[in-house]
């Protein structure tokens with residue numbers, strides 16, 4: 001299955017904040033939207049980085065609550081691994097496993113954000129595919145028997 005199909009099912013909304021938003025604002029958005037990572041945009045609205053709950057935990061463990069007033073740009077990861085809608089679920093699993101992250105922004109040819117895929121989306125697709133395969137195998141065995 002391709003990323004395109006995942007986005008068709010889950011939607012293309014990208015939860016994001018500008019680089020100068022505070023870490024506190026990020027914690028509120030992560031909590032209210034019940035998600036694990038936010039895309040951080042530059043002044044032109046382009047992808048500037050990604051901030052996940054792990055970055056928040058790291059910031060709080062090293063700087064305590066003073067971190068909450070500082071901009072997200074201090075704590076985000078700047079070298080963001082992205083994918084396109086044509087990538088497959090297998091490509092994403094490989095990317096997430098190698099890079100040890102659980103979120104991948106989807107971009108188009110011009111670098112515009114088209115959505116975000118999380119490890120939860122990937123696992124859901126895998127479970128659906130496995131269930132479908134098991135059902136068709138059961139059908140095959142029943143027909144053969």
Ligand code: AMP
Nearest residue numbers: 050052054077079080081101102103104
């Ligand atoms: P996660 O597992 O997605 O919560 O993120 C773990 C770490 O990887 C955090 O430091 C994130 O900022 C970083 N990270 C998350 N997604 C990506 C990505 N697509 N590319 C590069 N780094 C990422």
